[in-house]
Every structure is written in structure tokens, then in C-alpha cells.
Amino acid sequence: MTLVDDAVSISEAAELTGLSTHTLRYYEREGLMLGGVDRASSSHRRYAPGDITWVLFLTKLRSTAMPIARVREYVDLVRGGDATFAARHALLRAHRVTVVAQLDEITTSLAAIDKKIDLYEKGINPS
Amino acid sequence: MTLVDDAVSISEAAELTGLSTHTLRYYEREGLMLGGVDRASSSHRRYAPGDITWVLFLTKLRSTAMPIARVREYVDLVRGGDATFAARHALLRAHRVTVVAQLDEITTSLAAIDKKIDLYEKGINPS
DNA sequence: AATTGACTTAGAGTGCGCTCTAAGTTCTAG
DNA sequence: CTAGAACTTAGAGCGCACTCTAAGTCAATT
Numbered sequence: 001m002t003l004v005d006d007a008v009s010i011s012e013a014a015e016l017t018g019l020s021t022h023t024l025r026y027y028e029r030e031g032l033m034l035g036g037v038d039r040a041s042s043s044h045r046r047y048a049p050g051d052i053t054w055v056l057f058l059t060k061l062r063s064t065a066m067p068i069a070r071v072r073e074y075v076d077l078v079r080g081g082d083a084t085f086a087a088r089h090a091l092l093r094a095h096r097v098t099v100v101a102q103l104d105e106i107t108t109s110l111a112a113i114d115k116k117i118d119l120y121e122k123g124i125n126p127s
Numbered sequence: 128m129t130l131v132d133d134a135v136s137i138s139e140a141a142e143l144t145g146l147s148t149h150t151l152r153y154y155e156r157e158g159l160m161l162g163g164v165d166r167a168s169s170s171h172r173r174y175a176p177g178d179i180t181w182v183l184f185l186t187k188l189r190s191t192a193m194p195i196a197r198v199r200e201y202v203d204l205v206r207g208g209d210a211t212f213a214a215r216h217a218l219l220r221a222h223r224v225t226v227v228a229q230l231d232e233i234t235t236s237l238a239a240i241d242k243k244i245d246l247y248e249k250g251i252n253p254s
Numbered sequence: 255a256a257t258t259g260a261c262t263t264a265g266a267g268t269g270c271g272c273t274c275t276a277a278g279t280t281c282t283a284g
Numbered sequence: 285c286t287a288g289a290a291c292t293t294a295g296a297g298c299g300c301a302c303t304c305t306a307a308g309t310c311a312a313t314t
């Protein structure tokens with residue numbers, strides 16, 4: 001069994017996640033990383049594969065408009081271990097409801113925009 | 128033909144649009160109202176039905192993340208009349224592309240969240 | 255050994271979209 | 285006529301999520 005050090009630097013983590021190094025440090029400061037990122041050379045961050053996986057999921061939460069504070073709540077629950085299983089499950093299910101609502105609102109708005117575009121396409125001059 | 132004054136006060140406009148009176152004044156200040164809102168008694172705003180219709184469409188643009196500045200561009204074009212027909216059409220079509228991208232991103236993120244929720248539902252303890 | 259570039263920290267700054275305040279004016283009900 | 289609610293303005297303040305700066309440390313290359 002070969003032991004590969006597949007942990008990466010912050011700039012590599014930035015490339016892998018699509019975030020800036022600034023944002024990665026900011027998220028860590030805000031307590032959004034599950035376990036605290038490892039350090040090499042006693043100062044430079046080393047992102048383990050699991051850290052990358054977590055950041056990628058975190059960006060899914062953020063891209064569905066979960067506030068930083070709510071993400072932190074979730075992370076704090078994860079740190080709480082088995083005892084918080086139900087709470088974490090509930091938090092995600094509650095968030096899911098808001099995401100479906102977002103999709104619905106955007107879809108409704110898109111329909112209104114499409115209606116307006118149709119007017120343009122028919123040569124009508126709308127506002 | 129009966130002439131009804133169906134223009135409404137700012138608080139009624141707020142109720143009709145779901146915005147606050149503060150926001151309605153803010154939008155007007157930012158140049159987002161098509162023609163300038165009428166005044167009654169030489170000071171209080173009177174929102175005509177067309178104003179309400181416009182604000183409702185404007186909220187569709189906003190709810191699909193069109194920045195205030197872009198909305199203003201559109202409004203400025205509308206003020207430009209027939210000459211800007213093509214530009215307005217293009218602006219809306221370009222915005223449409225971003226809206227579809229939003230829907231796609233949120234849908235992808237929702238799938239990731241659902242996957243996580245499934246783990247909870249199966250009694251697995253995820254992070 | 256020296257240079258160059260990536261990294262570190264704490265903290266300040268930015269942009270957006272509201273949201274609120276204060277001081278004064280106007281409308282409406284009694 | 286009066287009281288109180290709703291309105292007006294200009295401008296300040298706020299919350300969020302970054303984003304950047306400064307001053308210094310560390311790593312890789314020549």
C-alpha cells in the first residue's frame with residue numbers, strides 16, 4: 001500500500017474549488033472548515049482531499065443562498081457528532097425547501113422575462 | 128366611458144408589489160421608474176397602474192439577480208424610444224442566458240444537497 | 255547566499271442593496 | 285379646528301460576503 005501525500009497548497013485548493021485563496025482563508029476564519037486545515041512547515045496550509053470535498057459541498061450550500069451563519073451552524077452540528085444527526089438532517093431538509101422556492105421564483109420570473117422577449121420578437125415595442 | 132382614478136398611494140403600491148415604501152422611493156431615486164411617478168397635492172406620490180405593472184416586472188428582473196445598474200440601463204434604453212428597440216431586446220436576451228445558468232447551477236447544487244439528505248435518510252452519518 | 259514568489263496574519267476596505275432617521279409637511283377623521 | 289397618521293426629503297447607517305493591504309515568513313532556484 002503506497003502512502004501518497006495528496007494534500008495540496010492553498011493556491012491549488014483555490015484552483016480545485018473555484019474560490020480565491022482569500023475566500024478560502026476567510027471561510028476558515030469564519031469557522032466553516034470541518035476540522036481545521038492542517039499546516040505544513042508549521043505555517044502553510046495543506047488541504048487534504050476531504051477538505052476539498054467539504055469545500056465543494058459548502059459551495060453548493062452557498063450557491064443556493066445559504067447564509068454563512070447557517071453554514072456555520074451546520075458545521076458546528078457536524079462537530080457535535082452523532083448526537084446532532086437529527087438536527088443536521090432537519091437543517092438540510094429545511095434548506096431544501098428554500099432552494100425549491102428559489103427555483104420556483106426564478107422560473108416564474110423567467111416566464112415573465114420570456115413573455116417580454118416574445119413581444120420584442122414579434123416586433124411589438126414593450127417597456 | 129367612466130374615468131376612474133385608479134392611481135394609488137405609496138403604501139398601497141408597497142402592498143401591491145411586496146416592496147417597502149423605502150424601497151419604492153429608493154428605486155425611484157435610482158432612476159428605475161420609467162417615467163417619473165406622478166405627484167398629487169404637489170407632493171405625495173401617485174402610482175398609476177402602469178407604474179405598478181412596471182415595478183412588478185422590475186422585481187422579476189431583480190429576483191433573477193439583475194443588478195440595479197443593469198435595470199437602469201434598460202430603463203434608460205426604454206426612455207430612448209424606438210431607436211433602442213434592438214438594444215433592449217439584446218439586453219433581455221443576454222439576461223435570459225444568465226437566468227438559465229442560475230437555474231442550472233441551483234439545480235446542480237440541489238442534486239448535491241439531495242444526495243446528502245439521502246445519506247441522512249439511510250441512517251448514514253455524513254458530514 | 256541571494257533572489258523571487260508563494261505563503262502567513264490581523265485587520266481595513268469595498269460594493270451592493272437596501273433600510274432607517276430626522277425634521278418637516280400634508281391628509282383624514284372626529 | 286385639531287390630533288394623529290401618512291407622507292415628504294436628504295442623507296446616514298447597516299449587513300452581508302467577500303476582497304484587499306501591509307508587513308513579515310517561508311520555499312524553491314540559481
